[in-house]
Amino acid sequence: MKYTVITGASSGIGYATALAFAERGKNLILAARREEKLEQLKDEIKKIDQNIDVIVKPVDLSIAENVYVFYESLKKYELETWINNAGFGNFASVKEQNLHKVASMLHVNIEAVTILSSLFVRDYENVEGTQIINVSSAGGYIMISDFVTYSATKFYVSAFTEGLAGELKSKGSKMQAKVLAPAVTQTEFELSSLDVDEFQYEGQFPKFHTSGEMARFMLTLYDSNKTVGMVDESTYEFHLKDPIFPFREFENKK
Ligand code: NAP
Numbered sequence: 424m425k426y427t428v429i430t431g432a433s434s435g436i437g438y439a440t441a442l443a444f445a446e447r448g449k450n451l452i453l454a455a456r457r458e459e460k461l462e463q464l465k466d467e468i469k470k471i472d473q474n475i476d477v478i479v480k481p482v483d484l485s486i487a488e489n490v491y492v493f494y495e496s497l498k499k500y501e502l503e504t505w506i507n508n509a510g511f512g513n514f515a516s517v518k519e520q521n522l523h524k525v526a527s528m529l530h531v532n533i534e535a536v537t538i539l540s541s542l543f544v545r546d547y548e549n550v551e552g553t554q555i556i557n558v559s560s561a562g563g564y565i566m567i568s569d570f571v572t573y574s575a576t577k578f579y580v581s582a583f584t585e586g587l588a589g590e591l592k593s594k595g596s597k598m599q600a601k602v603l604a605p606a607v608t609q610t611e612f613e614l615s616s617l618d619v620d621e622f623q624y625e626g627q628f629p630k631f632h633t634s635g636e637m638a639r640f641m642l643t644l645y646d647s648n649k650t651v652g653m654v655d656e657s658t659y660e661f662h663l664k665d666p667i668f669p670f671r672e673f674e675n676k677k
Contacts, residue, residue, distance in 0.1 A: 458481040589672075606630075
């Protein structure tokens with residue numbers, strides 16, 4: 424029994440990705456804070472295929488101690504794929520941003536991704552067929568005004584994951600590391616970014632993807648040997664790419 428772990432599975436891209444992996448018959452471990460949403464997703468998955476094993480893990484990933492406890496609780500399962508998708512944005516200028524919210528965003532978008540990626544690589548680096556996919560953003564390759572701190576967290580995710588991919592390749596490891604970089608996608612993202620209860624995508628954005636479309640892009644990236652799966656912000660086409668940041672192997676001169 425092998426499992427695919429998806430963080431941030433209670434809504435949006437994570438929820439749709441769980442359904443897409445379920446269509447492939449993958450056993451799933453679903454994490455987020457809202458347990459009732461994860462249970463609802465589990466019920467939906469069971470309707471697709473009742474033989475799929477679904478483990479629900481309620482966890483607040485903004486607290487590092489929880490992140491370690493969460494990873495430890497998965498030691499009894501054999502993992503195949505790890506998708507760090509949980510994350511949120513904050514729409515505000517640097518001058519005006521709420522630093523309490525920003526601190527939480529740094530914990531979820533950067534710290535949790537780093538801890539979970541490192542522990543997964545430590546345990547599975549040489550297991551054939553393993554993959555880690557970290558969800559960045561088009562804003563993880565271009566800075567967006569009034570989204571600067573969020574963009575910077577996603578630059579971190581892109582750079583860290585591309586670097587990890589390079590490190591794994593240079594060491595001949597069996598695991599692959601990949602970055603998914605969505606552009607605007609209709610999810611609950613704008614609710615958390617803007618601190619509102621409702622948001623209409625139609626009329627606000629000239630183009631956007633649905634979470635189902637993004638889940639299909641996730642599968643396209645999963646099936647490929649490329650490192651980056653990115654939505655072009657002008658055309659909204661999805662492209663598979665080689666790493667974008669320069670990568671240099673450390674040369675020990677001694
Ligand atoms: P979403 O619908 O708001 O989903 C975010 C997920 O992250 C939810 O499942 C949420 O679950 C989880 N999460 C947030 N804080 C958490 C915490 N403290 N602990 C555990 N889980 C937490 O938004 P989404 O668009 O699907 O976002 C998924 C990823 O795509 C994010 O990394 C986001 O930055 C990225 N992205 C989104 C867009 C877009 O336009 N939608 C564009 C580019 C990149 P709970 O609230 O239940 O904890």
